[in-house]
Amino acid sequence: MKHPVIVRVKKPKRFVYLGLGSSYKDPKDRGRRRDLKDINGESYDFVMRSTATVFDLNDEHDKHVHDWLKDYPGISHHLIFEDTIEQEMISTEAMVESAEAIQIAVAMTDKEILDFCKLTGIRTR
DSSP states (O other): OOOEEEEEESOGGGOSOEEEESEEEEGGGTTEEEEOBOTTSOBOOEEEOSSEEEEETTSHHHHHHHHHHHTSTTGGGTEEEEEHHHHHHHHHHHHHHHHHHHHHHHHOOHHHHHHHHHHHTOOOO
16 A cells, blocks of 8 residues: 655745655764665666655655655755645544544434533524
8 A cells, every 4th residue: 555755845845856866864863875776786866847746655765765865954945745645644533523523413312402501602692
C-alpha cells in the first residue's frame, strides 16, 4: 500500500526550480555529512523543477530522498511536507466525533435540550 507524502513549495508563483546539490552537513548530527545517493549508491544532485513532488514512503529510494530533503538545513522555510495518510486519519477522527455528537443530541429529551441551551447561552425563544 502506498504512503504518499506531497512536498510542495510555499510560494509557487515565485518558483522556477530548486537545486540543492548532493550533500550537506547536518547541524542536528554534529556536522556529519549527509549524501543523497541513487539506487546504485552514486551521489547525485537534487533538482526540483515543479512546484509539487510526491514521495512514496514505502519505496526505499523515495524514503531516502524524502528524509534527506526534510532534514536539509533551512528547507522548512521554502517547502511544505504534507503526509496524506496522517491528514486522512485526522479528518476521519473528526467525522467520528461529529457523528457521536449527533447521536447524543438525538438521544436528548426536551428538558435536557433546554438545559443544554441555557448552559451554552443559546436563545430558545
